[in-house]
Amino acid sequence: MTFSPELEAKLTKLVNSYPAGRLKSALIPMLMFTQDEVGSITPELVKEIANRLKITPVQVDEVVTYYSMLHKKPMGKYHIQVCTNISCLLWDGDKLYEHARHKLGLGHKEVSADGQFSLEEVECMGACSWAPAIQVNYDFHHHVTPEKLDEIIDSLRKLH
Amino acid sequence: MLFNPPSPLEVKVLTVRFGLPNSASIDTFLANDGYKAFEKSLDMTQEQIIQEVKDSNLRGRGGAGFPTGMKWGFVPRQSPKPKYIVVNSDESEPGTCKDRVLIENDPHMLIEGCLIAAQAVGSKTGYIYIRGEYRYLIDVMDKAIGEAYARGYLGKNILGRGVDFDLYTHTGAGAYECGEESALLESLEGNRGQPRIRPPFPAVAGLYACPTVLNNVETFAAVPSILLMGGKAWADLGVAKAGGTKLTCLTGHFNRTGVYELPLGFPVEKMINEVGGGVRGGLKMKAFIPGGSSCPVLTGDEAWPLTMDYDSMAKAGTMLGSGGVVLMDENTDMVKAALRIMHFYQHESCGWCIPCREGTTWLKKLLTRLDRGMGTEKDIDLVGDVSKNMMGRTFCPLGDAAALPTESIVRKFRHEFEAKIAKTQISMAGVASPFVVV
Numbered sequence: 235m236t237f238s239p240e241l242e243a244k245l246t247k248l249v250n251s252y253p254a255g256r257l258k259s260a261l262i263p264m265l266m267f268t269q270d271e272v273g274s275i276t277p278e279l280v281k282e283i284a285n286r287l288k289i290t291p292v293q294v295d296e297v298v299t300y301y302s303m304l305h306k307k308p309m310g311k312y313h314i315q316v317c318t319n320i321s322c323l324l325w326d327g328d329k330l331y332e333h334a335r336h337k338l339g340l341g342h343k344e345v346s347a348d349g350q351f352s353l354e355e356v357e358c359m360g361a362c363s364w365a366p367a368i369q370v371n372y373d374f375h376h377h378v379t380p381e382k383l384d385e386i387i388d389s390l391r392k393l394h
Numbered sequence: 395m396l397f398n399p400p401s402p403l404e405v406k407v408l409t410v411r412f413g414l415p416n417s418a419s420i421d422t423f424l425a426n427d428g429y430k431a432f433e434k435s436l437d438m439t440q441e442q443i444i445q446e447v448k449d450s451n452l453r454g455r456g457g458a459g460f461p462t463g464m465k466w467g468f469v470p471r472q473s474p475k476p477k478y479i480v481v482n483s484d485e486s487e488p489g490t491c492k493d494r495v496l497i498e499n500d501p502h503m504l505i506e507g508c509l510i511a512a513q514a515v516g517s518k519t520g521y522i523y524i525r526g527e528y529r530y531l532i533d534v535m536d537k538a539i540g541e542a543y544a545r546g547y548l549g550k551n552i553l554g555r556g557v558d559f560d561l562y563t564h565t566g567a568g569a570y571e572c573g574e575e576s577a578l579l580e581s582l583e584g585n586r587g588q589p590r591i592r593p594p595f596p597a598v599a600g601l602y603a604c605p606t607v608l609n610n611v612e613t614f615a616a617v618p619s620i621l622l623m624g625g626k627a628w629a630d631l632g633v634a635k636a637g638g639t640k641l642t643c644l645t646g647h648f649n650r651t652g653v654y655e656l657p658l659g660f661p662v663e664k665m666i667n668e669v670g671g672g673v674r675g676g677l678k679m680k681a682f683i684p685g686g687s688s689c690p691v692l693t694g695d696e697a698w699p700l701t702m703d704y705d706s707m708a709k710a711g712t713m714l715g716s717g718g719v720v721l722m723d724e725n726t727d728m729v730k731a732a733l734r735i736m737h738f739y740q741h742e743s744c745g746w747c748i749p750c751r752e753g754t755t756w757l758k759k760l761l762t763r764l765d766r767g768m769g770t771e772k773d774i775d776l777v778g779d780v781s782k783n784m785m786g787r788t789f790c791p792l793g794d795a796a797a798l799p800t801e802s803i804v805r806k807f808r809h810e811f812e813a814k815i816a817k818t819q820i821s822m823a824g825v826a827s828p829f830v831v832v
Contacts, residue, residue: 251562253476253519256602258584263565266526287584300586300744303526303568319488320687320720321645323734357570357738358488359527362645362718363652364397372529376397 235282241271249286257287261297265304274308302357310345310352312390314338315369318355321362330366331355333380337387350394351387397495398652401669405631407619407639408612409655412499418534420541423502429547431618432509436555440471443514447617449625451637456482456573456610457686457716458791459636459704466607468597469515475604479508479520480582480596483611484566484573486525487686488738489718492641493611495653497524497531500615501538505561507614509547510621511607512559519560521601523578526567535563570742574790575600575608577744588746589790612641612717632658636703640717647674647723659703666721677723681807685715687735688795690802712802728807729814732800733761739796750793753784757800764811767818774811778804 237245244267245260252259264283265275272279275298284291298304316331340346340353361367364376368383375386400406400413411417411426423429435443448463469477481504485493497504508520524532539561542548550558564582566572572581576590579601600606616638620628629637636658642665644651649671656665666672666679673679679694684702690712692700700706707714722731740754760777763769781801784793804811 251521251564253602256583259564259582261584262567262581266565266567289584297584297586301526301567301569318734319738320683320731320734321489321718323731324646324720324722324726357741358486358490360485360491360494360525362489362491362720363643364491365645365651369527372527374530 235272235278237268237271241267245286258289258293261287261289261294262301265294265298265301269304274305276306308345308349309343309354311350313352313354313369313371314387315354315356315359317357317359317361317365317367319358319362321358322366325365327366330368330378330380330383334368334383334387337384350391398650401650401652401654403664403669404655405639405657406655407623407628407631408496408503408615408641409499411503412495417499418501418538420502420538420545420547423500424545427618427622428502429506429509431621432506432513432547433553434621435510435513436553436557438513440514440516443510443621446621446625447514449629450616450620451625451629451632451635452613452616452620453636453704454610455612455616455640455717457487457688457713459714462609462613465597465609466511466514468595469605469607470598471516471605473605476519476602477512477515477517478601478604478606479511479515479517479561480579480601480606480608481508481520481522481611481614482573482575482578482608483522483524483528483531484569484578485528485611485716486570486573486742487688487716487718488735489643489645489683489686489720490716491643491645492653492717494528494531496611496615496641497528498534501535502542503615503618504535504611505538505542505548507617508561509552509559510617511609511614513557515605515607517607518558520562521582522561522563523572523582524563524565525572526565529565532563532565539563569744570738571744571790571792574792577790578608579606586744588744591789610716633701633703633705635705636714640702640714642702642717642719644670644719644721646719646721647677647679647726648672648721649674656702659701659706662700662702663698665702665719670721673721673723675723677725679721680724680726681722681728681731681803683718683720683799684712686718687720687738687799688791689713689715690798691806692802693806728803728810729761729765732803733758733765735799735803736761736796739792743792743796747788747790747793749784749787750796753780753793754796756780757796761800764814767814769811769815771812771815774804774808777801 318327345352453459572587577587581587682697740758781797784797
């Protein structure tokens with residue numbers, strides 16, 4: 235597989251961050267960074283990473299299935315993650331998630347037919363003092379009301 | 395960037411540079427005492443540095459509260475193996491959002507803390523393990539690390555003093571369990587985040603089975619101010635056996651939620667009413683969690699007279715934890731709260747130890763049934779029973795973390811569970827079988 239020059243540079247820097255003989259340490263960051271470009275952890279990507287890190291594909295796969303941010307199927311271009319954990323729940327995070335379900339017409343981990351949006355009810359994301367919070371891909375939004383969520387989704391829709 | 399205005403009651407030691415223009419840049423850092431503590435450490439012996447940290451009464455800020463100086467003292471410095479510095483920035487404990495604020499506003503303070511720790515144990519390499527959701531902080535941290543290399547504070551022959559130290563960021567990929575130190579090390583080695591059996595502890599055999607200093611972001615970030623103020627003066631900011639200040643995250647039903655730096659031993663009543671602006675809507679406080687959802691839950695009456703420090707919270711049967719305060723007002727549904735907390739631990743249990751894997755799964759089923767009013771009195775007892783049987787029977791503290799809040803909620807708010815059952819029994823009267831299998 236070939237990646238963009240920027241990603242290749244990032245991966246080169248990454249594998250040089252660990253001591254000699256400890257190449258496997260690069261596995262999880264490498265999965266995260268390549269997933270961002272490829273869209274999901276495809277079987278080809280698993281083989282590619284196994285080759286680069288001199289491990290077996292099953293050693294890659296056992297790690298992929300453990301971590302919640304690694305996906306074998308692509309999520310939407312805009313992955314909407316709504317936290318409903320305790321601090322967000324106390325600020326109606328559960329109702330916000332229900333609102334998102336209706337607005338997007340999607341359930342937990344479902345992707346829209348056009349591939350633009352996906353929804354996930356997520357665990358604590360570290361925005362507890364500014365609840366309820368959502369993440370769109372890696373971007374945080376704090377103190378999100380149903381109206382604010384509508385605005386965020388509508389503005390993303392307008393980009394197309 | 396600050397997410398909430400500061401409080402006049404804060405004691406600003408770690409957050410002193412927050413709010414300055416470009417507070418994350420090395421220029422702002424250097425203009426405001428940055429890297430002075432590290433320069434001081436270059437003229438100290440390893441024993442002197444560790445003694446200063448011991449004198450400060452700094453205790454681990456990730457939640458366990460283990461004395462930091464003692465932890466550093468366990469590292470076998472004569473060992474021929476390389477020594478590693480590992481920063482735990484996998485902040486995932488529900489209610490906790492302080493490390494995010496620290497890195498975003500002052501990443502060089504963390505680098506300086508790592509440099510001093512490296513001096514104390516003779517380490518040449520460090521890793522900052524940042525949770526996957528905090529991707530933007532990897533960029534913040536990488537930029538700061540780049541600046542530190544460019545100005546000669548990282549790399550070979552630092553400041554011409556013959557000291558070498560390299561520091562790298564490393565991203566996680568979504569796993570609460572990786573905040574547990576031995577699971578974090580597994581993850582850093584490219585494995586599933588499952589805990590290791592201890593002993594040996596990371597100080598002796600950590601990353602790549604080498605001696606490792608592994609601490610929370612806030613713990614490392616506290617070290618520069620300790621060296622500048624002197625350990626004893628830093629200790630005096632807090633109370634006996636708990637020195638300094640703590641970044642405290644006010645979450646839940648406060649009028650002014652936010653992250654505030656408060657001295658150890660700060661009164662709960664003052665924290666709620668003056669720092670947090672009181673309970674939202676002028677309501678009563680029903681429940682209080684001092685430091686993240688793993689802590690046993692206190693009733694409002696239990697919490698008001700306490701102070702925010704390790705001993706006070708231990709005496710009240712709970713823990714200071716990570717500083718993630720969760721306040722619940724009188725309208726909070728405690729059965730729903732217990733279920734949501736268990737939903738989290740069930741999702742995050744790594745599955746390695748059976749009492750945790752099975753316990754969290756069954757507790758979630760029982761609590762779901764009780765929340766829907768379909769449970770029985772016997773189910774309430776069973777929740778308490780299963781929780782007690784999980785405690786102390788797992789490799790890592792996740793099992794306890796799931797059991798402690800659950801057991802305390804069932805014990806202290808049993809009437810709410812009973813009320814849900816009673817309410818449904820009335821509305822379901824005449825229905826053949828009200829029991830559902832969840």
